[in-house]
Amino acid sequence: MSAPTLRTDRLTKKFGAFTAVDGVTLTVPPGSRHALIGPNGAGKTTLINLLTGVIASTGGSIHLDDDDITRMPADRRVHRGLVRTFQINTLFPRLTPHEATALAIAERDGVGRVFWRSFRGNTAIHDEADDLLTRFGLGAHARTVTSQLAYGRQRLLEIVLALAARPSILLLDEPAAGIPEDESGEVFEAIAALPESMTVLFIEHDMDLVFRFARRISVLVAGAVIADGTPDEIANHADVRRAYLGSTEVGHPPGLPKEAAGSVTRAADAGGAATGAVHA
């Protein structure tokens, strides 16, 4: 089954007088690998929260294919296949990955309460949980209490728990955050191996990972999309380069990956080959 097209039209979120998301119009077709990038505080997480229904928008709309879901409650969006990762650190620290995954599957199938009464009874659920965990390299850790897992494995489990809901559109907010740099690639390899039919919209600040795994990139600055295109187009976009060079936040170092930064420099040296260079 193919995912619906996720679309926003001038989506806006104001917190009082402050506009965190400012008229964002996006189209995310089925099977996208779409990265949302931008400086710290640009509104990326707020945008994901609007999409999942965790917070209500103050303007604009959100659509799945032809259905307006702008005011649809969060749990119904999950049933429509729009799923974001859980925060296991707060939800499931005392469960094992196997228990947590089995529970998430039981919830999806609407048998949560029955399931807990006969935890061992439902072999189909246990098998599906083990399959999912094995696919994400967590097979050997499935029966270890989650709080004792290495941080990278906990982040993988967050993705597994989201997948247990059988999403058609998976939303990931910095899935490799806090993972040692040499292990963060593994998380994205696992994401890259997801079915082609599944849409993945992800926030990531590591530009090497973004340019390795995204097929489309939207750049958010001060709540607004300033550029939207293929990795090549984004790497050569003068506004993007300017936005990143102008960014000075600590903790989210700006900077395009080396090869991308190189091509940006060459485009600029070539006399404004990148579109928008003189007009912005």
Ligand SMILES: Nc1ncnc2c1ncn2[C@@H]1O[C@H](COP(=O)(O)OP(=O)(O)O)[C@@H](O)[C@H]1O
């Ligand atoms: N609940 C809230 N109330 C007020 N301001 C908020 C709230 N949530 C986020 N913001 C503000 O909105 C801006 C965007 O935040 P966020 O979406 O978390 O940015 P990003 O994920 O791109 O780093 C920030 O200035 C943040 O302080």
Ligand SMILES: [Mg+2]
């Ligand atoms: Mg954020």
